[in-house]
Amino acid sequence: MSTLDAHLVVGLDGFRLDIRLTVDAGQVVALLGPNGAGKTTALRALAGLQPLTDGHIRLGGRALARVPPEKRPIGVVFQDYLLFPHMSALDNVAFGPRRRGLSKRDARAVAAAWLARVGLSGLESRKPRELSGGQAQRVALARALAVDPALLLLDEPLAALDARTRVDTRASLHQHLASHEGAALIVTHDPLDAMMLADRLVVVEDGGIVQEGDAASITAQPRTDYIARLVGLNLYRGKGSGHTVAVAPGFALTVAENVAGDSFVAFAPSAVSLHPERPSGSPRNAWQAIIAGIHRHGDNLRVQLDGPIAAAADITPAAAAQLRLVAGQAIWAAVKATETRAYPA
Amino acid sequence: MRRAPLALVIPAVLGLAFLVLPLVGLVVRAPWASLPRRLAEPGVVSALVLSLQTATLATVLCLVFGVPLAWLLARADFPGRRLVRALVTVPLVLPPVVGGVALLLVFGRRGLVGSWLGFSLPFTTAGVVVAEAFVAMPFLVIAVEGALRGADARYEEAAATLGASRWVAFTRVTLPLVAPGIAAGAVLCWARALGEFGATITFAGNFPGRTQTMPLAVYLALETDLQSAIVLSLILLGVSVAILAALRDRWIG
Incomplete structure (x- = not known):
């Protein structure tokens, strides 16, 4: 079981993040909050890109807090995707499997299969700059999923897309999240994304959790001005x-x-x-x-x-x-x- | 379109003339009639070949040590980084002759390092390469560090989340990303090494065929045969312009 159990404490100049998170395998949790609430810091701490000041990270029973990012079974979809600009879509997706020890040939086969799964067959040789925003988002998703992560992290996965692409991409992202066997955590400031993609919402303000629950209970009984404004x-x-x-x-x-x-x-x-x-x-x-x-x-x-x-x-x-x-x-x-x-x- | 103010245009044109006129003078005064004969002189050819070889070797040396140094300055966080960066740029402002003297004191037969080495560096072709690398390396380090700072370090983070160690992230992601910056730095470095005079003549001497590079040959010719000096200068000018023209569109500007 790849259940995430984390207590993230990160002290930065004048800011302190202190949240407890659990995500079950197969579950999708959204970390929802205004800009500057500490959502991205939490995601970076889980990925190992931001050291913890205190607390712990356990994934499937394994302690990860002191494990370097490249050794964590975690995939990340970054906000602006960070597709390697000098590599084709296929090589971007094959990068992870290759690092996990697959031969060049096998890694490319895995990558091609993932690109097909996200509906991008035929675009394997495109460079990131030749992809539309929605296509780049799907390559980024395929790249993160291709390493078969026990935990998938998505940082504002739809924020960079225009309104029309967003609706389609949200629907396809929902499907991929549903078929992902590991745990998934989405960081977003958009309540609609959070409610449509996640099974459970965790609302973060000023580095702490202010409310958590399913969409219905949070919209029915908001506990902060921020959430009240979100749900109108x-x-x-x-x-x-x-x-x-x-x-x-x-x-x-x-x-x-x-x-x-x-x-x-x-x-x-x-x-x-x-x-x-x-x-x-x-x-x-x-x-x-x-x-x-x-x-x-x-x-x-x-x-x-x-x-x-x-x-x-x-x-x-x-x-x-x-x-x-x-x-x-x-x-x-x-x-x-x-x-x-x-x-x- | 608004007219540019004369107070800026006049000094700008004078500045341009100042940069271009000496080169024009070189071309005008060149002994074109005897040029083919003078070019074929063995001294000229050997100096040119030596110059190209040593400048290229010095650039390779600078790449091997300078790129990692630039990475360290741009990416790693260590105490005294500002001091290290200042030290790297010292050869940039140091008079090359002083650099040559300093190299002699360190790599000379009785020098700090030289007394440990089993061979002699000063007054050898290898010494020319060392002197050129010493003077030219800051150009490469500064150019590459600038390129690394300009490149988004988060690509390395993305690579890390995909299982890449820092070394793999550097070779597979960062290096290709900053390749244009490295190339531009290498060209600057090579050009500087090709023109190196002060440190070379101090550290390696002026022995035809062994340590006499083109700039040294020009200087020597100036004492005896002005026409030869012009021809040698013209060759150096031609090589520089050719390199600049070949690389301009791809890497510079």
């Missing part, structure tokens, strides 16, 4: 008691759940309604807000609100026209208690 939710943290959570000085939100102590409250921007006067009627959260900005968001408009709490509201262009919304305007915002989600922090 308004998120607040405060003291809960009964059906209210005090999220700002002198300001509490009424929620459907019964909570006590430190709690999160989340609601979607589409749950926020805007009114010229204080709304009356069913139990609502209503507060006076100032419009900080308005921009297009899909078919709707997204209104950024300042006030006791910062919030985003999605409204239709028709409603916006009716309300004559402009930046700087004072307005009433309302959210039904039933449209909020409250959960312990």
Whole structure:
């Protein structure tokens, strides 16, 4: 079994990475986080390109922390692929098998088979500069997989691609990851890539893990502003008691759940309604807000609100026209208690 | 198009004239009529052959030791690296005569290293090669180090993740990547070695057929026969221009 069990501690000037990771054989885990969170440092530490300050790396029971990169059973797909520019696609893929002791002939046969698997038959003799972005990505994937790694590492595998190529490449990458028998770890700042490619998400911020779980549980109950913004939710943290959570000085939100102590409250921007006067009627959260900005968001408009709490509201262009919304305007915002989600922090 | 300011154009043209005029003078004053006869003189041929041989050997020597030195300066992290880089460039600014004297003190019969060697280097053809390599190696090291710094070191990391040791990564990935830089450095190095005078005459002397290279022959001819000096200079100029022209498109510029 090639299960990864790692505790990565890396101290760099003014930055400290400290995360624990486990990935089972056949599993795909995404390391998701904003730029500068330490994702790439974690990947480099696993590959042996960045020495650990402390901690351990075990892969299939074997301790790797002191093993040089060329002796680790790990394949890496780098963000900008790093295909050797002076070698053909075939020689790039054959490079790994050749280093693992195969004869030139056998290594090239293995490489040709891998290029065929990623759908690049016929492009064997192309130099990297003669390949499109999507093709280069697949050569890089084939090159990393050709050494039959127990752990496959992918650093922002789709970041360098344009939007159209990205969709196709993501689908084919998903297939190859599914048929890969070893463990796989993807580093990405794109929540869509993470959710579509990985079985489990590990969210990293400022060098530490802030949340992990499957896509559904993370999107349902985000625990940091970063994740809330990723999944498009308004998120607040405060003291809960009964059906209210005090999220700002002198300001509490009424929620459907019964909570006590430190709690999160989340609601979607589409749950926020805007009114010229204080709304009356069913139990609502209503507060006076100032419009900080308005921009297009899909078919709707997204209104950024300042006030006791910062919030985003999605409204239709028709409603916006009716309300004559402009930046700087004072307005009433309302959210039904039933449209909020409250959960312990 | 905007006009270039005269304050820049005038000195630039004067500078160009300063560089080109002496070469034009050489060509104009050359004894073209007697050129074929003078070229065939045994002294000229042997000096030319010796020059080409020693400059090439010196370049090989510089490649063997200079490329690893450049790699160390560009890639390895060790204490005193700045000092080592400064030391490497010393022969670049050192008057070659001083280099020659220093070589004598080290490789001479009673020198620091020379007394251990079983053979004598000074005043031999091998001594010419040593003197030329001493003066020319910094050119190669600096050019190759620049090329290595310009090459993305992460290719070596990619090679490592594919199972390549640092040596294999160097020979299979880095070396091919910086080959143009090495070639350019080797050409500079060779050209410098071909023109070497001061260190050579000090360390190896001026013996026709053994240590008398073209620049030394030019100097000697200047004392006795100006026409010969011009012819020898013309040959050196021709060889330099030919090398530059042959390599310009491929490696330089």
